[in-house]
Amino acid sequence: MMLSTNTKQKTLGLLVAGLTDRAVATRLGVSERTVQRYVRALMEGAQCRNRMQLGRHAALTGLPVSEPVPAPSGRTPDREGRQLLKALLDDACEEALRSLHMSRRSLERRIKDLMTMAGAQSRVELGWRATLWGWV
Known part of the structure; x- marks a missing residue:
């Protein structure tokens, strides 16, 4: 599935913001199944095998965000x-x-x-x- 750059950015931005597939579908005005196809296309294009890898890909490629997200102070994983x-x-x-x-x-x-x-x-x-x- 070929996605426009705009659709890719919107979909990935909404996923990174923590929205569910259903919520992304509502925002984009498409079905939840279409969003799942978008996610699969994004993952294939980025050569990712899971959604966490897609999130890492978004961070490494500099996905534009409206506000910087500060790390929790003093809390890091063990x-x-x-x-x-x-x-x-x-x-x-x-x-x-x-x-x-x-x-x-x-x-x-x-x-x-x-x-x-x-x-x-x-x-x-x-x-x-x-x-x-x-x-x-």
């Missing part, structure tokens, strides 16, 4: 949290489960904790913020 972020950004979730001795449920809980720490509403936003702030 060693295990950084390992987990790195594994997720490297698309090595199964390896993370083994090396960190976590169940899938514990992994999901830890991701939610990292999202809370970062003030992120989505994995795309978490990948973007973690990259901007040098957490990974």
Whole structure:
């Protein structure tokens, strides 16, 4: 699917802002399924395999944002949290489960904790913020 530059920027900007696919669809005036196609096209174009990688790609390519997002003062992930972020950004979730001795449920809980720490509403936003702030 070929997306216009404007559609790419709007979609990625809304995802980085933490909106769900449904909310992005409402903002863009398209269906949720169309947004999922947009996300897949964005991921393919950026050679990303998951949404966190898409967030990192947005940060590394300098996605324009309306306001800078300051890192939470004094709060950074511990060693295990950084390992987990790195594994997720490297698309090595199964390896993370083994090396960190976590169940899938514990992994999901830890991701939610990292999202809370970062003030992120989505994995795309978490990948973007973690990259901007040098957490990974």
